[in-house]
Structures are given as C-alpha cells and as structure tokens.
Amino acid sequence: MALRLYNTMGRKMEEFKPIVEGHVGFYGCGPTVYNYAHIGNLRPYVFLDILDKTLTYLGYDIKHVMNITDVGHLTGDADDGTDKMVKSAEERHQSVLEIARFYTDAFLSDIDAMNIRRPDVICKATEHIPDMIELIKKIEANGHTYMAGGNLYYDISTFPDYGKLANLNLDELKAGAGRRAVSIIDQNKRNPNDFVLWFTKSKFEDQAMTWDSPWGRGYPGWHIECSAMSMKYLGKHFDIHTGGIDHVPVHHTNEIAQSEGSFTAEERAEGPWVKYWLHNEFLVIEGGNKMSKSSGKFLRLQTILDNGYAALDYRFFLLGGHYRKPLAFSWGAMDSARSGRESLNQRVAKLIQKANAEENLSLTKENFRQVLSAIKPTVTDNIDRFREGLENDLATPVALSAMQKESNGKGRKASEALSNILVMDGILSLDVIPCAFDAIEKQASASIPDSHEGDPEAQEIDALVAKRTAAKKAKDFAESDRIRDELSARGIAIIDTPSGAVWKRV
Numbered sequence: 165m166a167l168r169l170y171n172t173m174g175r176k177m178e179e180f181k182p183i184v185e186g187h188v189g190f191y192g193c194g195p196t197v198y199n200y201a202h203i204g205n206l207r208p209y210v211f212l213d214i215l216d217k218t219l220t221y222l223g224y225d226i227k228h229v230m231n232i233t234d235v236g237h238l239t240g241d242a243d244d245g246t247d248k249m250v251k252s253a254e255e256r257h258q259s260v261l262e263i264a265r266f267y268t269d270a271f272l273s274d275i276d277a278m279n280i281r282r283p284d285v286i287c288k289a290t291e292h293i294p295d296m297i298e299l300i301k302k303i304e305a306n307g308h309t310y311m312a313g314g315n316l317y318y319d320i321s322t323f324p325d326y327g328k329l330a331n332l333n334l335d336e337l338k339a340g341a342g343r344r345a346v347s348i349i350d351q352n353k354r355n356p357n358d359f360v361l362w363f364t365k366s367k368f369e370d371q372a373m374t375w376d377s378p379w380g381r382g383y384p385g386w387h388i389e390c391s392a393m394s395m396k397y398l399g400k401h402f403d404i405h406t407g408g409i410d411h412v413p414v415h416h417t418n419e420i421a422q423s424e425g426s427f428t429a430e431e432r433a434e435g436p437w438v439k440y441w442l443h444n445e446f447l448v449i450e451g452g453n454k455m456s457k458s459s460g461k462f463l464r465l466q467t468i469l470d471n472g473y474a475a476l477d478y479r480f481f482l483l484g485g486h487y488r489k490p491l492a493f494s495w496g497a498m499d500s501a502r503s504g505r506e507s508l509n510q511r512v513a514k515l516i517q518k519a520n521a522e523e524n525l526s527l528t529k530e531n532f533r534q535v536l537s538a539i540k541p542t543v544t545d546n547i548d549r550f551r552e553g554l555e556n557d558l559a560t561p562v563a564l565s566a567m568q569k570e571s572n573g574k575g576r577k578a579s580e581a582l583s584n585i586l587v588m589d590g591i592l593s594l595d596v597i598p599c600a601f602d603a604i605e606k607q608a609s610a611s612i613p614d615s616h617e618g619d620p621e622a623q624e625i626d627a628l629v630a631k632r633t634a635a636k637k638a639k640d641f642a643e644s645d646r647i648r649d650e651l652s653a654r655g656i657a658i659i660d661t662p663s664g665a666v667w668k669r670v
C-alpha cells in the first residue's frame with residue numbers, strides 16, 4: 165500500500181505523491197508565544213511528529229518547517245482584536261521580546277518532553293519581516309491590495325479562488341453574510357473578510373514592535389508570516405501544509421490568497437502553492453468545552469505532570485485517537501493511558517528478560533539499539549499492520565495497537581519481537597524499551613535486601629549467584645542451570661537485570 169492522506173482541499177483521501185520524487189517539504193503552523201501552550205495546542209505537534217517520522221520511515225527525505233508567531237497575532241480571528249503579544253507584555257510588565265523568548269523556550273521544552281522531534285527549520289516571524297515586505301510588494305503589484313485608514317488590506321474579491329479550501333461561498337461573502345463570524349466590522353474594509361497585510365495604524369498607542377515599510381512604519385498582519393516563511397524555506401510550491409482545523413476558514417484561506425496572489429503567471433501555471441492540506445481536529449475537555457489560551461485558564465503539560473502523570477502518558481493518550489477526530493480529555497482517560505503504557509512497558513520488560521535468559525543476548529539499556537537493529541525478524545504481521553495503519557491517513561490507534569500486540573511476543577523469538585518494537589517505537593516515540601529497562605531495575609532494586617551483613621544464608625546465596633554468573637560467562641550452561649534449579653528448590657528466584665543477576669525469596 166502507498167501512503168494515503170486526507171486532503172482538506174477537495175475533502176477526500178488521496179494517494180500521496182510528492183512534487184519531487186523521494187523528497188517532501190512540509191510546513192506546520194507553529195505556536196503563538198504569548199503564553200504557555202495548553203494541552204490542546206500540543207495535539208497538532210504530536211500529529212506533525214507522526215507525519216514527520218512516518219515519512220522518514222517510508223523512505224522520504226524530509227524538510228520540516230515550523231514558524232513561531234512572535235508578532236501580530238490578534239486575539240480575535242478578525243483583525244480587530246488586541247495584539248496577544250502586546251497584551252501579555254503589558255500585563256506582565258516585560259518587553260514583548262522577553263515574553264516571546266520565555267514562551268518559545270517553554271514550548272520547545274514541552275515538545276522535547278513529549279518526544280516530538282524538533283522541526284528542521286524553526287523560524288520566528290520577527291526575524292523575517294523583510295521577507296514579508298517583499299512578498300506584500302508582489303501581492304500589491306498583482307493588484308490585490310488597497311490602503312484604507314493607514315493599513316494595507318487584501319481585497320479578497322480580486323482572488324477568484326478565495327475560500328476554496330473552506331468551501332466558502334464568495335457571493336455570500338461579498339454580501340457580508342459569510343459563514344465566518346467577524347466580531348467587529350472594521351469600517352475601512354470593502355468586504356468584511358478582507359484582511360490586513362500591513363498595519364501602520366494600530367489601535368494601541370504604544371505598539372512595541374514596528375518596522376519601516378513602503379506603506380509606513382508598522383507591523384505585519386498575522387497571516388503573511390506563514391506565506392513568507394514557508395516559501396522562503398520550501399520554495400514556491402511544496403507538498404504539505406498542516407494546522408488545527410480552526411485555521412481552515414480564515415488563516416489558511418488567507419495564506420492561500422496571499423501566496424498564490426503573489427505568483428507570476430508562470431508560477432501559477434506550475435500548480436498550486438500547496439499540494440496537500442492536513443488538519444487536526446480539536447482536543448476538547450470532557451463536557452464539550454473548547455480550551456482557550458487567551459482565556460488565561462487552561463491545562464498545560466505541567467498541570468499533567470503535577471497530577472502525577474508522565475509527559476509520555478499524555479503522548480500515549482493522544483496517539484490513541486485519530487488526528488482527524490475530536491478527542492475528549494479527562495483525568496480518567498489519563499489514568500487509562502498511564503496504565504496502558506505501564507502494562508506495555510511491563511510486557512516489553514518480560515521480553516527483554518526472556519531474550520537475555522533464553523537467547524543469551526546480554527541486552528542493556530546502552531546496547532539495545534545496536535543489538536536489536538542487527539536482528540532481522542522473520543515474523544512481521546504486526547509490523548505490516550502497523551505500516552498499513554500509518555499509510556492509511558496516519559491511523560495511530562491502529563499503529564499503537566499493533567505495537568501492543570507485538571509486545572505479547574507470541575509466535576516469535578523475544579529478540580524478534582523486540583526488534584519489531586524498536587522499529588515501531590521509532591515512530592510512536594514512547595521510549596518503550598528504555599522504560600522497560602527502568603521497570604526491570606525498579607523491580608530488582610525493590611527485591612534486593614539492603615545489606616547481607618550478619619545474614620550467613622544470604623551471603624551463601626550471593627556466592628551461589630556469583631558462581632552461576634561465572635558459569636554463564638564460561639558458557640557452562642549445565643552448571644548455571646543446576647545452580648538456578650538448586651536455588652529455586654530453596655524458594656529463591658534469580659532475576660537477570662541489565663546490571664547483573666539479583667535474587668529474591670519467593
């Protein structure tokens with residue numbers, strides 16, 4: 165099977181064929197860094213991470229670009245709200261750049277904790293103002309703009325395909341009865357859905373960050389940064405653009421109008437700006453509430469950690485839902501995710517112990533990658549299902565269940581199951597094997613008596629265990645098995661751990 169993705173443009177599943185064979189360029193809309201990311205904001209980046217790693221797994225050479233919005237994103241979707249960055253800076257008595265730097269670092273540490281690979285290019289809006297100005301000049305030269313009230317607007321009536329991504333009806337929009345809510349009608353606009361490319365007249369007197377431009381000193385509208393930076397790093401035409409579903413009717417619709425509105429006739433003839441549009445559905449709090457970063461009250465990754473869960477429990481929870489379906493968050497769902505992950509790790513721990521005991525593999529937390537990647541498993545039924553799941557529009561629930569099934573190790577050598585799990589976890593990134601080693605160590609340390617001083621029987625058992633280890637090392641398995649049996653008859657179990665054999669009374 166080949167990779168199939170659901171393209172929002174056209175609303176159908178399509179076989180994925182990159183513009184240049186073997187290479188994929190993709191752009192994901194990144195965070196607005198005026199506050200911490202809420203747990204819903206992290207969903208698009210786990211989905212992007214799966215896209216990133218699946219493409220690599222399928223053999224593509226990838227370039228993954230993500231922006232950081234550190235200027236110009238307004239509180240409302242319309243251009244009439246307050247600047248979120250400025251609002252946050254005012255509230256905290258810090259400079260806008262200080263705020264942006266702080267929350268960018270917080271975002272990056274969240275995605276690191278969630279095992280999300282950092283994109284190849286992470287680009288900040290404030291560092292690309294000249295690129296935006298150059299792009300706006302092209303849009304202006306193509307006749308798509310007008311000045312009104314000191315701001316430069318995009319005139320959507322000049323772009324025939326406006327609203328195609330969202331299936332918007334242009335006639336309705338012209339009449340001002342669009343399907344989108346426009347909070348406050350900006351009197352400068354010819355059409356309520358026109359949007360600002362460059363502001364020189366801000367409602368805020370002390371606009372902190374402004375730049376010189378052909379339209380006067382000011383700052384860019386929100387949408388232009390994604391058009392400018394994606395084309396800078398990926399070219400005029402690229403394969404995939406992603407974001408949350410909320411971006412379809414406004415942000416991505418406007419990005420298309422800007423990017424394709426800047427094209428020359430030849431560039432237009434070469435094809436669309438973006439070939440595949442992928443959107444994740446929302447994470448909702450049980451009860452149906454949408455979470456909002458600007459409301460100030462929200463759950464973030466730290467809240468999850470404070471409640472005793474690991475960041476990877478949250479990743480496990482997200483992978484249990486398909487990215488195109490809404491997902492309901494609850495603490496009960498987090499409990500299930502945590503116990504699901506624990507039992508997966510436990511089963512893998514057993515596989516490690518089995519491989520070390522029966523196949524003499526001496527797997528350790530340090531060498532497992534090297535040892536297991538050299539093994540070519542003969543039974544690949546779960547790997548096949550795993551791959552088919554991902555190829556079918558990145559169905560992580562299928563991929564996750566294939567990995568869970570593989571952890572049973574049925575019908576194959578333990579080392580083969582572990583080798584398959586290593587491949588699967590390369591994409592799901594739940595650190596299953598390292599966590600299984602941790603589980604083994606935890607189990608062992610819980611069973612080791614504090615000190616054997618003054619306990620002659622324990623000292624004798626220590627000596628026997630050491631003798632068995634020496635026999636195993638000398639490949640005298642008859643002797644090592646004899647010692648194990650002797651101890652077993654006395655009610656002593658030997659546990660082989662990465663740091664050596666330990667024993668406990670059973």
Ligand code: AMP
Pocket residue numbers: 193194195196197204205206207208407408409410411444445446447448454455457
């Ligand atoms: P922002 O930082 O507000 O620009 O949002 C970052 C990303 O999170 C965007 O792609 C949004 O579409 C997405 N997003 C916002 N809220 C949610 C949510 N509750 N569930 C999933 N994605 C969301």
Ligand code: ZN
Pocket residue numbers: 192193194390407415
């Ligand atoms: Zn964007």
